[in-house]
Amino acid sequence: xxxxxSRDITPPTVGHHTPGESETQEMYAKRRHIYVREIxxxxxxxxxxxxxxxxxxxxxxxxxxxxxxxxxxFDLPGREFHIxxxxxxxxxxxxxxxLLIICAFGLFFITVFAGRVWCGYTCPQSVxxxxxxxxxxxxxGSRNQRIKLDKQPLTANKAWRxxxxxxxxxLIALATGITFVGYFTPIRTLVIELPSLEAHGWSYFxxxxxxxxxxxxxxxxxxxxxxxxxxxxRFQSVMFDRDTxxxxxxxxxxxxxxxxxxSLSHTQAREAGFGDCIDCDLCVQVCPTGIDIRDGLQxxxxxxxxxxxxxxxVMDKMGYPRGLIRYTTENALEGKKxxxxxxxxLGYFAAxxxxxxxxxxxxxDRMPLGFDVERERTQLYQTTRDGRISNVYSLxxxxxxNQDHTYRLSVSGLPSLTLDDVVVSVPAGDSRLRVxxxxxxxxxxxxxxxxxxxxxxxxxxxxxxxxxEARFLGDIRR
Amino acid sequence: MNNLWGDSLSSFWSAWIIVIxxxxxxxxxxxxxxxxxxxxxxxxDGNVETTGHAADGIEEYDNPLPKWWFQxxxxxxxxxxxxxxxxxxxxxYAGILxxxxxxxxxxxxxxxxxxxxxxxxxxxxxxxxxxARDDDAMQVAERIYQNNCAVCHGSNAQGGYGFxxxxxxxxxxxxxPENILATLNHGRNGLMPSWQQLGENNIENLxxxxxxxxxxxxxxxxxxxxxxxxxxxxxxxxxxxxxxxxALGAxxxxxxIWLYQAPGQSVADSVRQTxxxxxxxxxxxxxxxxxxxxxxxxxxxxxxxxxND
Numbered sequence: 001x002x003x004x005x006s007r008d009i010t011p012p013t014v015g016h017h018t019p020g021e022s023e024t025q026e027m028y029a030k031r032r033h034i035y036v037r038e039i040x041x042x043x044x045x046x047x048x049x050x051x052x053x054x055x056x057x058x059x060x061x062x063x064x065x066x067x068x069x070x071x072x073x074f075d076l077p078g079r080e081f082h083i084x085x086x087x088x089x090x091x092x093x094x095x096x097x098x099l100l101i102i103c104a105f106g107l108f109f110i111t112v113f114a115g116r117v118w119c120g121y122t123c124p125q126s127v128x129x130x131x132x133x134x135x136x137x138x139x140x141g142s143r144n145q146r147i148k149l150d151k152q153p154l155t156a157n158k159a160w161r162x163x164x165x166x167x168x169x170x171l172i173a174l175a176t177g178i179t180f181v182g183y184f185t186p187i188r189t190l191v192i193e194l195p196s197l198e199a200h201g202w203s204y205f206x207x208x209x210x211x212x213x214x215x216x217x218x219x220x221x222x223x224x225x226x227x228x229x230x231x232x233x234r235f236q237s238v239m240f241d242r243d244t245x246x247x248x249x250x251x252x253x254x255x256x257x258x259x260x261x262x263s264l265s266h267t268q269a270r271e272a273g274f275g276d277c278i279d280c281d282l283c284v285q286v287c288p289t290g291i292d293i294r295d296g297l298q299x300x301x302x303x304x305x306x307x308x309x310x311x312x313x314v315m316d317k318m319g320y321p322r323g324l325i326r327y328t329t330e331n332a333l334e335g336k337k338x339x340x341x342x343x344x345x346l347g348y349f350a351a352x353x354x355x356x357x358x359x360x361x362x363x364x365d366r367m368p369l370g371f372d373v374e375r376e377r378t379q380l381y382q383t384t385r386d387g388r389i390s391n392v393y394s395l396x397x398x399x400x401x402n403q404d405h406t407y408r409l410s411v412s413g414l415p416s417l418t419l420d421d422v423v424v425s426v427p428a429g430d431s432r433l434r435v436x437x438x439x440x441x442x443x444x445x446x447x448x449x450x451x452x453x454x455x456x457x458x459x460x461x462x463x464x465x466x467x468x469e470a471r472f473l474g475d476i477r478r
Numbered sequence: 479m480n481n482l483w484g485d486s487l488s489s490f491w492s493a494w495i496i497v498i499x500x501x502x503x504x505x506x507x508x509x510x511x512x513x514x515x516x517x518x519x520x521x522x523d524g525n526v527e528t529t530g531h532a533a534d535g536i537e538e539y540d541n542p543l544p545k546w547w548f549q550x551x552x553x554x555x556x557x558x559x560x561x562x563x564x565x566x567x568x569x570x571y572a573g574i575l576x577x578x579x580x581x582x583x584x585x586x587x588x589x590x591x592x593x594x595x596x597x598x599x600x601x602x603x604x605x606x607x608x609x610a611r612d613d614d615a616m617q618v619a620e621r622i623y624q625n626n627c628a629v630c631h632g633s634n635a636q637g638g639y640g641f642x643x644x645x646x647x648x649x650x651x652x653x654x655p656e657n658i659l660a661t662l663n664h665g666r667n668g669l670m671p672s673w674q675q676l677g678e679n680n681i682e683n684l685x686x687x688x689x690x691x692x693x694x695x696x697x698x699x700x701x702x703x704x705x706x707x708x709x710x711x712x713x714x715x716x717x718x719x720x721x722x723x724x725a726l727g728a729x730x731x732x733x734x735i736w737l738y739q740a741p742g743q744s745v746a747d748s749v750r751q752t753x754x755x756x757x758x759x760x761x762x763x764x765x766x767x768x769x770x771x772x773x774x775x776x777x778x779x780x781x782x783x784x785x786n787d
Contacts, residue, residue, distance in 0.1 A: 031544055221546075228544055378629060379638055383741060385734075392634045394624075433620060435634045 033150075034223060036133050037143040037285040041309025047120065051127045059175070062182035074184050080429060086363070087429065089400055091370065095362060102355050109348040111236055113340075114245040114327070119233070120304030125225050128176070128218035129288065132169055139165045143285060169219045170211070177210035223289040227300050237299060242330040243338050247303055249283075249294040249325045250276075250333065257294075266320050276324050280314055283307035283325060293325055369407075370398030370431070371456050373470045380473045388439045389474050395434045397456065399426035405458045409436070413452030414472065416441040423459075438472065445474035492569030499568060503558055510551050598771030601778075606655035609775070610782035619779035622772050626764070635783055639740050640759065645783045648735045650759075652724040653784075658777045661761060663770060668727045668759030670752060673711065680707050681753045688749050691720040692734040727759075 064071040066084055073082040081088040088095065107118055119126055140146045140161050149158055181203055182190055193199035194207065217225055226233050240246070254277035260269055269276075277294065284292045286307060289300040293307045311325040329338045376392035384390055399405050409422035418439045426432045438452070450472045458464035487495070528537040565573040572578070601615050609615050624633055630641045637643035642650060651657050651666060673681060687704030689696035709718060715728040722730035729737060738757055739748040764773050 031546060224544060224546065228547060376633055378632055382636075382638070392632060392636075394633050432617075433624070437634055437636070 031224060032290065034288065034290040035143045035146055035285070036288050036306075037282070037310075038134075038137050039282075039286045039306055039310045039313070041305075041312060043305035044309050047130070047304060050121045051130060054122060054124075054127055055131070059179050062179055062187040070182075070186050070188075072183055073186065076184055085402070087400070087402055089370075089398075092366070095359070098355070098359050098362070102352070102359060105348060105352050105355060107232070108239055109345070109352055111239040112241070112244060112345050112348055114303070115240065115247070116233075116236055116301065116303040119226065119302035123302075125217060125230070126288075126302060126304065128172075128214060129222050131172065132218040132222075133288070135168050135172075136165060139168065166219075169215055173211045173214035173218075174207070176214045177207040180210045181206050223300065226289060226302055233299065241342070241344060242336075243340065243342055245327045245329055246297050247293060247301060247305060247308060247325065248297065248328050248330075248333055250323070250328075251294075252333075254294070254324050262318070266318075276315070276318075276320050278314065278318065282310040282314055286310045366400075367464065367466055368399070368401035369405075369456065369458070369464050369466050370396070370400055371454075371466045371468050372396040373454055373468045375470065375473075381475070383442075383475075384439065387442055389442050389445060390437050390439050391472050392435060392437050393454075393470060395436060395454070396431060397424055397426055397434065398431040399428055401428055401464070403428050403460075405460060405464065407456045407458050409434070410455045410457070411438055411452055412455065414440050414444050414450055416444050417452065417472075440472060440474070442474065445472075448475070449473050486570050489570075492571075495569040496571075499562065503555060507555055510548070510555075595771070598769075598775065602771050602774045604778075606659070606774070606778045606781050609778035610785070612778075615775060616779055616782055619775040619782075622768065622776050623779050626768055627776065635780070637737075640738055642737060643735070644780050645786065646735065647784065648730060648733055649724060650722075650727045650729055650737075653781075655777060655781060657724070658780050659773065662773045662777050662780075663763060663765040665763030666727055666759070666761040668757065668761075670757040672756035673753050674755075676707065676711070676753075680704070681750060684708060684712070684753055685746055685749045688720075688731050689746060691731045692745075693732075694734065694745060 061072050062070060066082070069082060071082070071084050073080075075082065079090050110117060136146065137143075140149055149161065152158060178191065178194065179187070181187075184206075185200070185203060190199060190203065194203065221229075253275060255275040256273065257277035257279040258274055259278055259280070260272065260274050264272065264274075266276075283294065284290075284307075286309070287293065288304060288306065289302060291298050291300045293301065305327070308325050308327065312322045315322050315324055331338045372395070374394045374396070376394065379392070382390045382392075395409070397407060404425065404427045406423060406425045409419070409424065411417055411419045416439075419436060422434060422436055424432050424434055452470055452472045454468045454470060456466050456468075486492075529540045531538040562568050563573065564575045565577050567573070597618075601609060601618075604612070604615070623635070628635075631637050631644055632641070635644040642648075647653060649657065650668065651661055673684075676684070683700045683704030684707055685704070686696045686698075686700035687702075687708050690698070690701040708716075708720075715726050716722050716731055717728075720731040722728045729735075734745075736745055736748055737759070738752055739745060764776070768776075
């Protein structure tokens with residue numbers, strides 16, 4: 001096996017705080033600040049629309065009401081999780097597990113197909129980071145202006161711009177924090193109570209928590225989150241294959257790179273020994289993770305396609321065909337045939353379809369009724385005056401539906417089984433305890449223990465019906 | 479400070495824990511500091527030094543950590559030291575906050591009291607017969623009953639061997655609200671003396687007489703002989719007609735309800751056993767355990783059981 005040569009692919013220190021020319025490294029690596037250049041183009045349009053859509057959904061959902069409550073309300077103290085018409089309870093957390101597993105498989109599927117598009121287009125870390133960079137550009141100016149601004153000593157102008165920028169960031173972070181908490185406590189009361197210091201202490205804590213970390217993550221840490229913290233970034237490479245769409249620089253077409261006179265036509269440049277890359281460095285300047293895509297695919301790349309838009313705009317200016325940097329596959333780059341439909345992708349897709357279908361069925365088939373039967377713990381059985389055997393059970397009945405119900409209890413399993421007529425009314429989302437005594441003629445009991453079945457049937461809705469098996473104990477010495 | 483080893487550790491073990499804890503932190507700091515790199519400069523060919531670890535020919539870089547990450551490590555050390563100052567962790571040192579498991583538990587109990595006391599106080603204002611008709615109150619009361627009383631009286635409140643049935647109208651000490659309250663608050667001690675000294679013959683006669691009082695099958699002759707003994711010895715508590723006395727907690731002997739009839743035991747055997755050995759019923763006082771407010775609710779619950787039919 002040939003040893004893979006190690007190359008230092010640290011980007012040139014254009015516009016970075018250079019650590020100086022010393023021969024020794026400071027303790028632990030200092031982070032280079034990445035100045036991200038703004039770029040327009042097809043993929044940035046797509047990304048920006050996706051970001052807007054996601055932001056709007058995130059910020060507006062808590063304000064949507066469903067009846068008299070918020071449509072989405074994860075009521076932790078009340079242990080109820082309202083999602084539009086449905087209400088879920090902690091007992092149903094397995095559904096959440098499945099939902100998260102489905103989301104994970106969805107991520108795997110899309111990664112096999114198109115690499116880290118999740119990161120570039122939809123990940124909240126990217127969405128907020130791009131939003132913060134956009135603000136930075138509006139307040140401090142373009143990339144070059146920002147580099148200059150950071151280099152110059154503190155002037156009134158600089159202080160003012162920096163102040164406004166951080167204030168704007170903090171404002172957005174505050175809105176993010178309040179919105180996030182608004183999913184757990186009704187936002188309409190929250191926005192009234194927060195300023196008047198009437199809200200719950202924990203609400204302040206979590207608003208502050210998300211404020212601080214939104215500000216830090218999107219304002220200061222940015223690509224560090226993707227490179228050093230995010231677990232997905234670490235294992236995404238195992239999902240890539242030679243047919244995965246990745247952002248690639250077409251080395252065959254671009255090299256040898258170099259600047260040339262703009263007057264040269266495409267063919268003249270070729271004849272002069274130039275590849276299509278004019279080494280303008282734009283693809284490096286627009287990259288939010290600060291890599292040079294021309295060094296090949298790197299784990300920092302979040303597939304945001306900013307370099308594609310940047311390069312395409314340069315190719316347009318030069319009058320060269322687009323696509324020197326483009327979404328393509330490893331096979332396609334090498335001139336081989338690319339297969340979109342391959343076993344790995346189809347396998348993920350099949351798993352995804354099966355799981356989504358099973359999940360939809362489970363959610364739809366949910367029995368909005370909880371029913372537990374507990375035997376009396378103090379006595380196995382009692383003998384009544386008229387010689388019958390009685391067993392006592394504690395029944396816990398939980399109405400998990402959105403409306404009040406009246407349930408009728410019946411019991412079966414032995415011929416002479418008798419039970420007082422039990423009708424229990426349980427308000428929506430509440431529970432009731434009922435202690436029942438079940439009687440049997442001693443002659444029915446041939447064994448020390450018989451299985452019996454309790455059935456609980458909602459009177460208003462015949463689909464709501466649940467059965468629980470219990471044991472009926474009799475005289476063991478017979 | 480209370481812990482696994484009793485109230486406090488001997489000074490040796492206390493020192494032992496302190497040394498290990500602080501030593502571990504010091505070791506972490508030393509590892510962190512000693513892993514500084516000072517020469518990670520690419521050579522002329524652009525090759526960077528590696529750790530020398532290789533897997534499948536792929537060598538591992540020896541790049542330094544990001545600085546902010548290193549600072550996070552330092553922060554964890556600061557956090558640990560701060561924690562050890564504030565909270566117990568260094569042997570017998572209790573921490574300046576004075577936190578302990580007990581104090582936290584006591585705080586939670588106090589918080590709960592603060593939350594529930596007003597609710598219970600409200601219920602305590604309501605007379606028991608009225609409270610017994612209040613569904614919400616009875617739900618609360620039933621939970622208190624299930625947690626504190628059901629273990630003896632059964633979750634259906636029908637009692638058992640030696641534990642009175644609370645759902646019928648046979649009351650040892652009376653079934654009025656004030657009787658129930660007195661029973662719950664202060665407990666009861668039911669004492670039936672042993673009448674061994676009367677001799678087996680008298681005991682058998684008395685047994686037959688008691689069976690007769692409840693209109694059960696009995697030996698009429700023996701019952702007749704037992705009557706005079708009953709009047710002389712038993713009537714003082716159980717009343718001449720056998721209907722008992724709620725002031726003393728003497729059971730009614732005429733209604734065929736037997737507190738001490740073990741499963742499978744005949745009434746006659748149970749009565750003989752009672753006469754020979756006596757009985758000693760004990761209802762613990764509940765006020766000390768659950769407080770008078772909750773007792774008031776439970777009393778109302780017990781009172782409400784009579785409406786269930």
